[in-house]
Amino acid sequence: MLFQHFPGVLLGVDHQGLIRCTNPQAMSCLALSDQLLLEKSPEVIAAQGEAPVFARAIRDCISQGSAWQGLVTCRTGGGGMCQMSVVVQPFYDAGLACLVMLHDISEVFSQVLAERYLHENNETPENISTREDIESYVARIPGIVFRLRQAHEGALSFDYLGPGFEEQTLLCADEVRKDADVLLNRMSEEQRLKLSIELAQSGSTMSPWRLEMCIDSGSSLCWFEARGVPQHVADGAVAWDGLLLDITERKLHESQIEKLVSTDALTGVMNRRAFHDAAEAAAAQAMRHGQHVVLAMLDLDHFKALNDCYGHAAGDKVLQSFSETCRMSLRPYDLIARIGGEEFVVMLVDVQLVDAREILERLRSNVESMTMQVGDRALRVTVSMGAIWLDEAEELEMAMLRVDRALYEAKHAGRNCLRGLSRGGWLDQDEISASGHEGDGSHIREYRFVDTFSGSARLAIDEPSNSLHELPEGPCLPTPCPNCGQRQLRAPTTGTPDAWVYCGACRAFVCRYHEAADYPS
Incomplete structure (x- = not known):
């Protein structure tokens, strides 16, 4: 029953990570037959760069029972690409381990925009869902659905902003639709530049774009992963059907982990x-x-x-x-x-x-x-x-x-x-x-000293030879080495306070004689 009436693509995956069953919408949305899907890993439908992330999500769901949601660029029959909102959910029935649920975002936009046009013209066609059905369908997608348009002269505007936009961004959806800068001005200059570059490349190659962006809502910073799939529309404009996925919590975790890794505890x-x-x-x-x-x-x-x-x-x-x-x-x-x-x-x-x-x-x-x-x-x-x-x-x-x-x-x-x-x-x-090296080098001698940054011994230059009195030929000292802790220090034969003490374990001079604990006072 679930596989017959699910409003999107539904793939049943077994404990081996292979597709065991599909629903009828899989063929119509992906243009891929059961022969190309069954007994295959679900990652076969993902674009090359996104397959590893998709595969890891499915493995974690099977082995740990953890759900996952995100956006995946999927391949379709005939070499096409489409942007899919994806949910991977544990499902322990009929020999399955998890379900992979996919919604084609472009299809949502077609319904939404067509419904809006017909509603504005007081038409009620038989082949389109009601507004309540569409909004309910959009609300089930894990993210904020949008359509972004770029006019021929470069101006940006939003044709559509889905449910959840105002709650997650604390911005008025109507104001953003009227003026895209209401949203864009909440981004840093660096991120606006990155977005401009992504849109320019996507519009020229007609390939999907992806960007992580931070929006300042005034009271807090919200992180989103934005993706869009381009298409040519009227008047030479390009429109991107896309999704904003809230990744603030993930960014917070990443920041905490980065701090732990980079900070002295x-x-x-x-x-x-x-x-x-x-x-x-x-x-x-x-x-x-x-x-x-x-x-x-x-x-x-x-x-x-x-x-x-x-x-x-x-x-x-x-x-x-x-x-x-x-x-x-x-x-x-x-x-x-x-x-x-x-x-x-x-x-x-x-x-x-x-x-x-x-x-x-x-x-x-x-x-x-x-x-x-x-x-x-x-x-x-x-x-x-x-x-x-x-x-x-x-x-x-x-x-x-x-x-x-x-x-x-x-x-x-x-x-x-x-x-x-x-x-x-x-x-x-x-x-x-x-x-x-210091001076003209006429009285300089090289000896090994401890390099406290790397922990290894190194060659260093000391002062003129008459101030470095002895090589390591004196008696052993009971004091442990201040560098390695071993008791292999040798006293300088002259016993002068400024003479260097040599450590046999470090094979280096490590301190002055007056710094050794047993130096006679």
């Missing part, structure tokens, strides 16, 4: 992966406009000792307060991310060097002024910062290596300070090569 700032993508895009855009970009690496001083003394809960509170202070100290469009432990990275875009120094010094000062209450103790922390000016052709990975070196300079200068790549302070980009 503890501090709420970007994580390493998100920063890499955002920083590359921001730097590229700045370079195209001739703007300066400054990269800074931040490290909370003595954070490990704070964690050991007060516990990880106190350490987490410090990281959260530090992140909030950073956000308040930076400009709204600056980037900040936590890249591991107590290390953070900041990108200042469209900034002069003197202004960058002022911004970062303000951040450092604000952190120094922070007070966090942990139990009956008031904790205060400081931050060391290294900063560089990005070269126009420099890759982000290389810039991270250079800014890491700048951070070491700040640590070795006594912490709680801002340094460039030299103890001389803020250097001009021309004074420092991308490889990190």
Whole structure:
């Protein structure tokens, strides 16, 4: 009974995902015989680009019992295409697992527009449904049916807006029909441009278009997926029969998932992966406009000792307060991310060097002024910062290596300070090569230092050889390595405070001797 009287195409699908039965409308709407449909997967009727989504919806319905609704461009006999409103619904009867229900949107428009013409001319034909039948039919379609017309000179107007338009957009349907800009002006300029491009391409090739658009209703933002199928109408105009499907909830879920994937859970700032993508895009855009970009690496001083003394809960509170202070100290469009432990990275875009120094010094000062209450103790922390000016052709990975070196300079200068790549302070980009070499190279020696961004050892340039006293030949220290945690530190033979300590596990110099816990006081 259901298959005989359903007002649209109805396909019965079994547990294997194959079509087992169809209704009579399948032949008339799709122009495909049962021989071409039975024992086939329903995705055979979908256009090539949309078949995977359609197939996934059917698989989920069979395996999980989840319903699905959407729009699918379907192939018809003779190589044609039509836009279908589709509902996939579980159905456990007669050996079936689900039903696929399809409504041809173009057919709806033919009925609606013909009924409107006859109603305006006081005619009552026998071959057309009543207004109530048509509106009831349209109301069952999961979305807002529309017909959009573009006149020969390019003006847009709506011939029809189906039920649900006013409830979902909070706009008056009559006003939108009279003036399409009432709706279009609620879209961003970027989306209006995309819509214009889609309509131009669709009108010239007579192919369907699809666009996700956001409409500002005044009190909220509503997301819709819009699709339209073109046809030539009178006076050289093109009309698109289409559907607006509310995807606001889906967009909200996508936004939440994107935030979870791109945000550090503890501090709420970007994580390493998100920063890499955002920083590359921001730097590229700045370079195209001739703007300066400054990269800074931040490290909370003595954070490990704070964690050991007060516990990880106190350490987490410090990281959260530090992140909030950073956000308040930076400009709204600056980037900040936590890249591991107590290390953070900041990108200042469209900034002069003197202004960058002022911004970062303000951040450092604000952190120094922070007070966090942990139990009956008031904790205060400081931050060391290294900063560089990005070269126009420099890759982000290389810039991270250079800014890491700048951070070491700040640590070795006594912490709680801002340094460039030299103890001389803020250097001009021309004074420092991308490889990190300083001076004329006559007294420079290369050694392996820990790269805190990638976690691997790297070659770095240290100061003139008379200030790097020893190679790793001294006795072993009981102190664990601050980088890897292994107890393979070797003391420098001279025992001077500024001499480097070597870690056999990292195969790199990791800290100064005065930073080791067993340094004789």
